[in-house]
Amino acid sequence: MRGDLRDYVERLLAHFGPRHWWPAETPFEVMVGAVLTQNTAWTNVERAIDNLRRSNALTPEGLSSLSTEEMQEAIRPSGYFRQKEKKLRALLKWLLGRHGGDIEKLRAGETDGLRRELLELWGVGKETADSILCYALTKPVFVVDAYTIRVLSRHGVVRRGATYDEVQESAHASLPRDTAYLNEAHALFVALGKEFCLSRSPRCAGCPLEELLPAGGLKQQN
DNA sequence: GCCCAGGTGGGTA
DNA sequence: TACCCACATGGG
Numbered sequence: 001m002r003g004d005l006r007d008y009v010e011r012l013l014a015h016f017g018p019r020h021w022w023p024a025e026t027p028f029e030v031m032v033g034a035v036l037t038q039n040t041a042w043t044n045v046e047r048a049i050d051n052l053r054r055s056n057a058l059t060p061e062g063l064s065s066l067s068t069e070e071m072q073e074a075i076r077p078s079g080y081f082r083q084k085e086k087k088l089r090a091l092l093k094w095l096l097g098r099h100g101g102d103i104e105k106l107r108a109g110e111t112d113g114l115r116r117e118l119l120e121l122w123g124v125g126k127e128t129a130d131s132i133l134c135y136a137l138t139k140p141v142f143v144v145d146a147y148t149i150r151v152l153s154r155h156g157v158v159r160r161g162a163t164y165d166e167v168q169e170s171a172h173a174s175l176p177r178d179t180a181y182l183n184e185a186h187a188l189f190v191a192l193g194k195e196f197c198l199s200r201s202p203r204c205a206g207c208p209l210e211e212l213l214p215a216g217g218l219k220q221q222n
Numbered sequence: 223g224c225c226c227a228g229g230t231g232g233g234t235a
Numbered sequence: 236t237a238c239c240c241a242c243a244t245g246g247g
Contacts (some may be wrong), residue, residue: 079244
């Protein structure tokens with residue numbers, strides 16, 4: 001790794017301040033949001049969450065009580081609504097069937113075991129599993145997402161084409177293994193990504209990490 | 223009209 | 236393993 005990942009996080013913290021993420025009122029709402037936000041803009045997820053709230057469906061029992069059509073209609077604004085309905089059902093089956101819907105008890109569980117269980121669910125991949133672990137179950141896990149990889153590879157902190165596991169291992173090796181810290185770190189990379197490393201066009205003028213860039217300048221693209 | 227957004231699963235070589 | 240592709244809506 002070229003730069004020290006922790007330097008980047010500290011710099012971002014000084015620039016943006018604490019993010020206090022994830023935007024949700026309950027751990028269950030985090031879980032639902034983690035599924036609905038897959039490859040989807042958060043504004044669209046908010047519409048879906050609002051619909052679910054109006055249907056009293058932001059509890060495991062409430063969401064379960066919706067029919068297929070009702071759930072699909074509520075989450076339609078977040079896109080992929082047929083697939084996401086199936087994904088939410090799989091999550092509910094796990095949560096209610098295997099753990100009695102008891103999120104507090106889940107929080108006391110062992111992180112690696114919970115991660116394996118989540119990854120076995122249809123529709124739950126690494127990012128969704130880690131988001132649930134960190135933001136809903138308060139486990140010290142660094143969430144890697146498109147923003148994180150884009151920012152860190154562009155800045156030469158990880159190699160271009162770095163995989164999810166590589167980025168996560170770097171983060172776990174460089175950052176304090178502390179839930180609140182890792183929560184902030186991920187949120188800060190998202191904040192940076194949204195403002196300065198948008199999509200394929202480098203828009204990095206004024207980037208708060210400029211002083212930490214390698215001498216050769218920005219790594220171009222992805 | 224076109225590109226993109228806080229991914230994942232399935233198929234093919 | 237390494238690519239493809241489908242999945243769907245709303246905003247710029």
